[in-house]
Amino acid sequence: MALLLLMPGRDMQGWKKNLLAVDGALDVRVWPDTGNLDEILMVVAWNQPPGSLALFPNLRCVASLGAGVDHILSDPALPPGVAVTRVVDAQLNRMMAEYVCLAVLHHYRSFGRYEEHKRERKWVQEPVPPAEGYHVGIMGMGVIGRTVARALQALEFRVLGWARTPKSLPGVRVFAGKQELDEFLSLSNVLVCLLPLTPETKDILNRHTFSLLPRGAYVINVARGAHLVEEDLLEMIRSGHLSGACLDVFREEPLPPDHPFWQEPSIMITPHVASITRPESVASQIVENYRRLLAGKPLLHQVDPRRGY
Amino acid sequence: MALLLLMPGRDMQGWKKNLLAVDGALDVRVWPDTGNLDEILMVVAWNQPPGSLALFPNLRCVASLGAGVDHILSDPALPPGVAVTRVVDAQLNRMMAEYVCLAVLHHYRSFGRYEEHKRERKWVQEPVPPAEGYHVGIMGMGVIGRTVARALQALEFRVLGWARTPKSLPGVRVFAGKQELDEFLSLSNVLVCLLPLTPETKDILNRHTFSLLPRGAYVINVARGAHLVEEDLLEMIRSGHLSGACLDVFREEPLPPDHPFWQEPSIMITPHVASITRPESVASQIVENYRRLLAGKPLLHQVDPRRGY
Numbered sequence: 001m002a003l004l005l006l007m008p009g010r011d012m013q014g015w016k017k018n019l020l021a022v023d024g025a026l027d028v029r030v031w032p033d034t035g036n037l038d039e040i041l042m043v044v045a046w047n048q049p050p051g052s053l054a055l056f057p058n059l060r061c062v063a064s065l066g067a068g069v070d071h072i073l074s075d076p077a078l079p080p081g082v083a084v085t086r087v088v089d090a091q092l093n094r095m096m097a098e099y100v101c102l103a104v105l106h107h108y109r110s111f112g113r114y115e116e117h118k119r120e121r122k123w124v125q126e127p128v129p130p131a132e133g134y135h136v137g138i139m140g141m142g143v144i145g146r147t148v149a150r151a152l153q154a155l156e157f158r159v160l161g162w163a164r165t166p167k168s169l170p171g172v173r174v175f176a177g178k179q180e181l182d183e184f185l186s187l188s189n190v191l192v193c194l195l196p197l198t199p200e201t202k203d204i205l206n207r208h209t210f211s212l213l214p215r216g217a218y219v220i221n222v223a224r225g226a227h228l229v230e231e232d233l234l235e236m237i238r239s240g241h242l243s244g245a246c247l248d249v250f251r252e253e254p255l256p257p258d259h260p261f262w263q264e265p266s267i268m269i270t271p272h273v274a275s276i277t278r279p280e281s282v283a284s285q286i287v288e289n290y291r292r293l294l295a296g297k298p299l300l301h302q303v304d305p306r307r308g309y
Numbered sequence: 310m311a312l313l314l315l316m317p318g319r320d321m322q323g324w325k326k327n328l329l330a331v332d333g334a335l336d337v338r339v340w341p342d343t344g345n346l347d348e349i350l351m352v353v354a355w356n357q358p359p360g361s362l363a364l365f366p367n368l369r370c371v372a373s374l375g376a377g378v379d380h381i382l383s384d385p386a387l388p389p390g391v392a393v394t395r396v397v398d399a400q401l402n403r404m405m406a407e408y409v410c411l412a413v414l415h416h417y418r419s420f421g422r423y424e425e426h427k428r429e430r431k432w433v434q435e436p437v438p439p440a441e442g443y444h445v446g447i448m449g450m451g452v453i454g455r456t457v458a459r460a461l462q463a464l465e466f467r468v469l470g471w472a473r474t475p476k477s478l479p480g481v482r483v484f485a486g487k488q489e490l491d492e493f494l495s496l497s498n499v500l501v502c503l504l505p506l507t508p509e510t511k512d513i514l515n516r517h518t519f520s521l522l523p524r525g526a527y528v529i530n531v532a533r534g535a536h537l538v539e540e541d542l543l544e545m546i547r548s549g550h551l552s553g554a555c556l557d558v559f560r561e562e563p564l565p566p567d568h569p570f571w572q573e574p575s576i577m578i579t580p581h582v583a584s585i586t587r588p589e590s591v592a593s594q595i596v597e598n599y600r601r602l603l604a605g606k607p608l609l610h611q612v613d614p615r616r617g618y
Contacts, residue, residue, distance in 0.1 A: 101410065102411065102414035102415065105414070106415065106420060109582075111411065114578065114579050115424060117578075123563035125582050131403070150463075154464070155407055155410060255432060262427060268420070268427075269427045271423075271426075271433065272434075273418075273434050273437075
C-alpha cells in the first residue's frame with residue numbers, strides 16, 4: 001500500500017521528504033517510478049498527465065496539491081467513486097489575503113501610475129477615492145474568501161461578498177445566487193474572483209458581468225484562468241469602462257509571449273504565484289488523510305464532485 | 310478675533326468652506342488677505358512664507374495642517390510662547406497604514422520585479438521569504454506608528470517597534486532609546502520610518518543605520534525627507550546591501566528632475582501622498598481648538614516644543 005506523488009514539474013523529492021518527516025514509515029513513491037500499480041491507494045495530483053489517474057486499480061483517493069480541484073474533477077481518467085480532497089491551509093489563506101490586499105491597494109493608491117510617472121520623472125499626485133461608498137466585492141466566500149475579506153476589513157475597506165448560497169460574515173454584506181449577482185456587481189468598485197472553477201463559474205468574468213460593474217471598476221482574478229473571457233476584459237478596458245486588472249491566472253499558462261495582455265499597460269500580470277502550497281505546511285494533512293483512508297475513517301476536506309468544490 | 314489660513318499652494322478656499330461648515334459664525338481669513346494683523350489669534354500653517362509667523366502681534370496658536378510640526382517649530386519667525394498643535398485624525402492614520410502595507414507587500418511579493426518581467430514578457434516566479442523570522446521594524450510608535458503596526462499584524466507580519474521611550478503594544482516588541490537601536494535594526498528586514506523630524510532624528514537613515522540592517526533589507530520613508538541621507542541610501546543600494554526603498558518624502562520636494570533617485574530601478578517614488586489631511590475630516594478639531602483658545606481652555610494635540618512632537 002503506497003501513496004504516489006504525481007505532480008510533474010513540481011519538486012516531488014522535496015514533497016517526499018516532507019511527507020516522510022511526518023511519518024518515516026510511509027511508502028511514498030514519486031511519478032513515474034510507481035512500482036506495482038496495484039499498491040497505489042492514494043495519489044497527490046497536480047498537472048497529472050492525461051490518462052494517468054486510470055492506471056491504479058486500487059486507487060481510493062486523489063488529493064489536490066492546492067485549494068482547487070478542477071484539474072482532478074475534470075479529468076476523464078478519474079475513476080468513478082474515488083474520493084477527491086483539497087488542501088485547506090492557513091498559510092495558503094494568508095498568502096492569498098496578502099496578494100489580494102496588495103492588488104487592491106496597488107490599484108486604490110495608484111502605484112502603477114506612480115511607476116509610469118517615475119519613468120517620466122513626473123511629480124504628480126493622483127487622487128484617492130473616498131473610502132465611503134468604495135466597495136471591494138469578493139466572488140467566492142469559502143475559507144479563502146472569508147480570510148481575504150477579514151484582511152481587507154482590517155485595512156478598513158468596505159467589503160461585499162457573493163456566494164452560491166447565503167452566508168454570514170460580520171460586517172460583510174453577502175449576496176447569494178444568480179438572482180443577487182447583478183446588485184452585487186453594481187456596487188463593486190473592485191471585483192475579486194476567488195471562485196472554484198465549475199461548469200457554472202466558467203467564463204463568469206465576461207462582457208455582461210463587467211458591464212454591470214460601476215464605470216472605472218478594477219478586476220482581480222486569482223482563481224482560475226477559465227473564469228475570465230480574456231477578449232472581453234481587453235474590450236472593456238479599451239472602451240474605458242474598466243480601469244484595469246490584476247491577473248495571476250490565465251487560460252494558457254505560462255502566458256504565451258504573443259498574448260495581448262503583456263502589452264496592455266493597465267493589466268498587472270503575475271505568474272500564478274498569488275498563493276502557493278508549501279509542502280512543510282500541508283504535509284501533515286496529506287499524511288493524516290492517508291492514515292484515515294487506511295483506517296476507513298472519513299477524510300478531511302473531501303470535495304463534493306457534484307458541487308465541484 | 311480671527312483664524313487665518315496660511316498654506317500657500319493648498320486649496321485654502323476649500324478649507325475655509327469646511328471650517329465655516331462647522332461654525333458659520335467664525336471669522337476665517339485666507340492668506341494674503343489677512344485684514345487687521347492684530348485680530349489674528351490662530352494660524353493654520355503649511356509651507357508658510359519666511360517671516361510670516363512674526364506678523365501677528367496677538368498670535369496665540371499655530372496649528373499644523375498635518376501630523377508633523379517640524380515646519381513650524383523650526384521656523385525662526387515663530388514667536389516664543391505661542392502654542393503649536395498638530396492634527397490627530399483616524400483618516401490620516403488609515404491612509405498611512407494603507408500606504409505602508411502597500412509598500413511592504415509591494416516589496417515582499419515582488420510586484421516591482423513582476424512589472425519588469427512584464428515589460429520583457431517573462432513568466433518567472435519570484436521567491437517569497439518565509440514569514441517566520443521576517444520582521445517589519447517601525448521607527449516611531451506614536452498614534453500613527455501604532456495604527457500601522459496593527460494593520461501589518463492583521464496581514465500576519467511580525468512587527469517590531471522603536472521609540473524614544475519604552476512603549477507597549479500587544480504582539481509588538483518595542484525597543485527604546487539609542488541603546489536598543491542597533492538590536493532593533495539588526496532584526497528589521499523592512500525598516501519603516503514614521504518618526505517626527507527633530508534635531509535627534511534628522512539624518513537618522515544613514516550609512517551606519519543601513520549597515521546594521523540584515524543584508525537585502527528594504528527601506529520605507531514616509532516621515533520627512535530630512536530623515537534620510539540620500540547619497541547613503543544610493544550607496545547601500547548600489548553595493549547590494551539594501552534591496553531597495555519606497556520613498557514618499559524627499560530633501561527637496563518636488564523631487565528635482567535631475568535627482569538620481571528617478572533612475573534607480575529599485576527605488577519606488579511617490580510624491581508626498583502617503584497620508585493627506587482631508588479638510589472635511591479635521592475641520593472640526595481645528596474649530597474646537599480655536600474655541601478652546603478663546604475660552605482659555607487646554608488645547609487638543611498641543612506639541613511639546615522641547616521634545617519636538
